Structures are given as C-alpha cells and as structure tokens.
Amino acid sequence: MKLFFLIPTFILTVFSLHSQDCSSGRYSSDLFPGSDLTSDIQYGTNLDYEGNSVDLKLDLYQPTGDTENERALIIFIHGGSFVQGSKTGNDVVPLAKFYAKKGYVTSSISYRLGMTIPPTEKDASEAVMRATQDARAAVRYFKKSVKDDGNPYGIDTTNIYLAGSSAGGFVALHLAYLDELNEVPSIIDLNDNSLSGGIEGNSGTPNHTSNVKAIVNIAGAIGDTTWMNNNSTPVLSLHGDQDETVPFGSDMLSLLIFEIMEVDxxxxxxxxxxxxxxKNCFKAEYGVGHVPHSSSTEYLDTVTMYMTPFLLSEVCGTAEFCVCNTPVDPTTCHPKDGTAKLDYENLNANLMMYPNPAKDKVYFTLEKSPIHTISVIDIKGRKIKQAKIANHNTTLDLTNFDSGVYFVKLTVNEQVLTRKLVVQ
Known part of the structure; x- marks a missing residue:
C-alpha cells in the first residue's frame, strides 16, 4: 500500500515564502565539478562529561566556482554511539560532497563525545543532550554569520537542514522534536555544568534561534515519540530492519554489551x-543492517535517491509529497496537484511495459513523450542499472538479472514513473 503524506495548504503557503528558484537545476543536478573544503572552523566550546573544555569545530564544503550568495545549507552529523566517530567519517563526508556539487553549502560538525562506561540510561541520555545542544549551537553559528557577520558562507538561513547518521540521526531528531523544557527526561541533570543552558545549551552563539526547516534521519532513534506532538518539522528516515545497533522500531538500545534504555x-x-x-518519508531497507551507506556505494545511492527529492520539495517550495512504500519502493517525490498532477497521471496511464513477469527482455513504450532515463532497483533498494534513453521506446535486457522482484524508475518530462517488475 502506498502512503501519501499530504501537507495542509497553509503549510505549503508558509513553505513557498521561503522557497528558492530551482529552475536552473540547482539542488537537483551536478552543476559544479566539486567542492572547496574549509576545515576546522570553530563554532563553539563547552565542557565534556568529565568537565574538560572541548572546542567544537565544523568542516565546510562549498560548490567549486559558485557565485550565488544565498544557498541552502545541510548540516551533517556523524555517528559513533556518542563515544567515537568523526566529522570526517565515511557516513557523512561522501554525502556532504555529493550535495555540494548540486549547489548546497554543506557542513560536517564535531560534537562532544563520551560517557561513563559501563553506561547507564542517565549517561546515555545526557550524552544525547550534550550533542544536541552542540548541534543547536552550530545552527545558531550559521544564522549569526548571516545576520551579524555579512554572510561569509553565502547561505540562506530560511533553508537550513540537518542530516544525521546513527547517533547523528538521534541528534537531528532530538533537535527537531525535543523542543520544550518540560519534555526533557528528569533523569537528565540540567544543573550539571556540561548540560547548563536548558534546551539550547551554552555551546556558543546565544540570542539566535536553532530551528531548522526539515531533517534527515539515517538509522537513528528518538527517546520518546510523544515529543513529536505539536511539531510539524518534516522528516525523512531510512533504516535497515536488521539493524542490531539502533532499533528499527521501539526496542532496547544497547551500547557494547550493555542494554541501556528503550528508544523509538x-x-x-x-x-x-x-x-x-x-510530512514524512520512511524508507525501510529490508534485509539490511546498520548504516550500510558508509561502506557501500549502492546503499549511498539509495540514501540520495530519497534524500534529493525530499529536500527539493522543501527548498524549491513545490507541491511535492513523498510517496514511500513498505517494504521497498524506489518511487520518491512527484507533484500531486494542479497541471503537474494531470501530466503525471496522463504519462502514467500511457506508459506500456511488457511482458511482466519477464524472462529475457522487457519493453517500454510511451507514445506522447520520450523516456529520458531508466534505472532499476532491486528488492534491497540497491541501484543495479541506470541508463540515458531519450527515446519513446526502450528495451531492458534481463540476461544478467537474478530471478526476483525489481522496481524500474523512468524519468519523463521531469516526472518519475515507477513500475514493479518480476523477473522469472
């Protein structure tokens, strides 16, 4: 069953007030040859769990040769169970570079690590709180850079996004949804010097807000979903159902061999x-463990396949709704209203695919418009074939395909059409 996540009209109106013109292909295409890295920009300082002062730093990636001075910003937050990991890790840097080439300014931040081992529920909860306070300081740092410092990084503060992997997913979720002081678990000692400052914390750049427009959660969790009450921050989540590090659903969280607490x-x-x-999109990666994108280009493709249109629907202010199917469906986001809806429905109705099930070859025909690209995704969400077509007809050779279920995604007139294919 497909799940359509609709946004009320008034929310769309608000989004459109902070949207950008994406007609040039910015944010959807690789407009730039690479990214320029500025390392170790200090955005704050605070005490760790042992009372030691820690300088908080970020790396900044800007599109090479870009002259635009109001660009959307994605802040990436690494994983590592709050005891290890780095802003230069494989779970964040490839994504930061990927989106800088599309015209985003991207950043990967450090945050305070560490907790007592063996950990308790209190230790773990306070580690999450410290990291979330640091992420809030990073958001405030960028907002201050625009308001008070002449916008040296060329960003648009109405389009700031968080994307976190594993522990970083925890941070993104808690920044977005743990936004009231009365929601903070009583087990967290906000009088501790490393946790002072309440929700916002004291990691740097006070007197600026730390809210973001939307978040991406990759294999993270939240302490309690009731914190999501009265909050409308859009969220994209990707998670492997065989994840033994962070629960796929609601279950006990473990660190090393120690069960700590139940999380969602x-x-x-x-x-x-x-x-x-x-507004949300949930990509369940069946048969997959913890953060596979950090070591697999195939799963990195899966992340960007969902993340790119999700962000486009926010940055560009278009009336797009994420369409996600469980267990697996590569359909991402496409317009669902106005003339765009009619175009999509007409194209979808006229696309012919035959035979299905198929053994050797499968044929695609679309009389009214040429098919621009075709890609094939397997049942685990891995992209196994991609090609440019620019023709009304195309043939997919199945010689090297194993038997099973696949999904074929075709782009036509900036629309995305998807078909389920059974290979015998």
Whole structure:
C-alpha cells in the first residue's frame, strides 16, 4: 500500500515564502565539478562529561566556482554511539560532497563525545543532550554569520537542514522534536555544568534561534515519540530492519554489551508522524543492517535517491509529497496537484511495459513523450542499472538479472514513473 503524506495548504503557503528558484537545476543536478573544503572552523566550546573544555569545530564544503550568495545549507552529523566517530567519517563526508556539487553549502560538525562506561540510561541520555545542544549551537553559528557577520558562507538561513547518521540521526531528531523544557527526561541533570543552558545549551552563539526547516534521519532513534506532538518539522528516515545497533522500531538500545534504555526507531517515528500529520518519508531497507551507506556505494545511492527529492520539495517550495512504500519502493517525490498532477497521471496511464513477469527482455513504450532515463532497483533498494534513453521506446535486457522482484524508475518530462517488475 502506498502512503501519501499530504501537507495542509497553509503549510505549503508558509513553505513557498521561503522557497528558492530551482529552475536552473540547482539542488537537483551536478552543476559544479566539486567542492572547496574549509576545515576546522570553530563554532563553539563547552565542557565534556568529565568537565574538560572541548572546542567544537565544523568542516565546510562549498560548490567549486559558485557565485550565488544565498544557498541552502545541510548540516551533517556523524555517528559513533556518542563515544567515537568523526566529522570526517565515511557516513557523512561522501554525502556532504555529493550535495555540494548540486549547489548546497554543506557542513560536517564535531560534537562532544563520551560517557561513563559501563553506561547507564542517565549517561546515555545526557550524552544525547550534550550533542544536541552542540548541534543547536552550530545552527545558531550559521544564522549569526548571516545576520551579524555579512554572510561569509553565502547561505540562506530560511533553508537550513540537518542530516544525521546513527547517533547523528538521534541528534537531528532530538533537535527537531525535543523542543520544550518540560519534555526533557528528569533523569537528565540540567544543573550539571556540561548540560547548563536548558534546551539550547551554552555551546556558543546565544540570542539566535536553532530551528531548522526539515531533517534527515539515517538509522537513528528518538527517546520518546510523544515529543513529536505539536511539531510539524518534516522528516525523512531510512533504516535497515536488521539493524542490531539502533532499533528499527521501539526496542532496547544497547551500547557494547550493555542494554541501556528503550528508544523509538524510524518505524515508530513514521507511525507517530502519520498520526500527527507531519510530512514524512520512511524508507525501510529490508534485509539490511546498520548504516550500510558508509561502506557501500549502492546503499549511498539509495540514501540520495530519497534524500534529493525530499529536500527539493522543501527548498524549491513545490507541491511535492513523498510517496514511500513498505517494504521497498524506489518511487520518491512527484507533484500531486494542479497541471503537474494531470501530466503525471496522463504519462502514467500511457506508459506500456511488457511482458511482466519477464524472462529475457522487457519493453517500454510511451507514445506522447520520450523516456529520458531508466534505472532499476532491486528488492534491497540497491541501484543495479541506470541508463540515458531519450527515446519513446526502450528495451531492458534481463540476461544478467537474478530471478526476483525489481522496481524500474523512468524519468519523463521531469516526472518519475515507477513500475514493479518480476523477473522469472
């Protein structure tokens, strides 16, 4: 069953006030040859769990040769169970570079690490709180750079996004949804010097807000989905159902061999977001473990396949709704209203695919418009074939395909059409 996550009209109106003109292909295409890196920019300082002062730093990636001075910003937050990991890790840097080439300014931040081992629920909860306070300081740092410092990084503060992997997913979720002081678990000692400052913390750049427009959660979790009440921050979640590090649904979180506390993973976050009418997209990666994109280009492609249109629907202010299917469906986002809806429905109705099931070859025909590209995704969400077509007809050779279920995605007139294919 496909799940359509609709946004009320008034929310779309608000989004459009802060949208950008994306007609040049910025944010959707690789407009730039690479990215220019500025390392170790200090955005704050604070005490770690042992009382030691820690300088908080970020790396900044800007599109090479770009002259635009109001660009959307994605802040990436690394994983590592709050005891290890780095802003230069494989779970964040490839994504930061990928989106800088599309015209975003991207940043990967450090945050305070560490907790007592063996950890308790209190230790772990306070580690998440410290990291979230640091992420808030990073957001405030960028907002101050625009308001007070002449916008040296060329960013648009109405289009700031967080994307976190594993522990970084925890941080993104808690920044977005743990936004009231009365929601903070009583087990967290906000009088501790490393946790002072309440929700916002004291990691740097006070007197600026730390809210963001939307978040991306990759294999993270939240302490309690009830914190999502009265909050409309859009969220994209990707999570492997075989994840043994962070629960896919609601279950016990473990660190090393120690069970710490129950948390709500991406599946539970999706259910709550649906109940609260929060725009969300949930990509369940079946048969997959923890953060596979950090070591697999195929799964990195899966992340960007969902993340790119999700962000486009926010940055560009277009009336796009994420369409995600469980267990697996590569359909991402496409317009669902106005003339765009009619175009999509007409194209979808006229696309012919035959035979299906198929053994050797499958044929695609679309009389009214040429098919621009075709890609094939397997049942685990891996992109196994991609090609440019620019023709009304195309043939997919199945010689090297194993038997099973696949999804074929075709782009036509900036629309995305998807078909389920069974290979015998």
């Amino acid at each position: 993973g991406s599946e539970s976050i999706h259910v709550k977001a649906e109940k609260e009418n929060i």
